[in-house]
Amino acid sequence: MSTIRVVWGSATASTEMASYDAALADAGVENYNLVTVSSVIPATADVEAVGTAPDLGPAGERLTVVQARATVRSEGRASAALAWAQSDSGNGPGLFYENAGEADPESVESRVLEGLAGGQTLREWVFDEPETRIETVRGEPDGYATAVVLAAYGESEPIC
Known part of the structure; x- marks a missing residue:
């Protein structure tokens, strides 16, 4: 059985990309090439909310994720949310849904x-x-601010 880890992070920086990279570092996934998938949780997966990812493999490898990401400029507020549910008491397939934007956390959670x-x-x-x-x-x-919440599917895999 594989594990999907839900991780999150946020950061501010002088450029949009730097704030995104720093938010990924806060979540522990900054050293991977992220490949985004839609939303289906395989029946064979356990989902764990861990905050910061453990070592998921060598730097530069591909990591499959579902990602919620919001970046704002100046003094705005970035909010990212990920929701999930599995079937059969956590032993069946399930879904992730993501939402993000320049909004209060309650609105993003509701959406x-x-x-x-x-x-x-x-x-x-x-x-x-x-x-x-x-x-x-x-x-x-x-400056810029970025918030991310990601579901990282298993371990990283070589790209080439």
């Missing part, structure tokens, strides 16, 4: 849960109660 509920209606599975993780950061004058 991500609404999206998850919509995705659940498209499937004939009986879902457990959803879980959520929200990351929020306020920007600074003349």
Whole structure:
């Protein structure tokens, strides 16, 4: 059985890319090439909210993720949220949904849960109660702020 780790981070920096890279570092996934997938949790996976990723393999490898990301300029607020639910008491397939933006955490959480509920209606599975993780950061004058929440699928894999 593989493990999907939910990780999160936030940061501020002088450029948009630097704030994103620093937020990934805060989550422990800065050294991987992230490959984004849509949202389905395999039936064989355990989902664990861990905060910061452990060592998932050598630097530069590919890491499969579902990612919520928000970046704002100046003194705005970036909020990113990831919600998930599995079926069969955590032993069946499930879904991730992500939402992010320049909004308060409550609004982002409401939107991500609404999206998850919509995705659940498209499937004939009986879902457990959803879980959520929200990351929020306020920007600074003349800079950027980024919040991320990611679901990292298993270990990294070589690209070439």
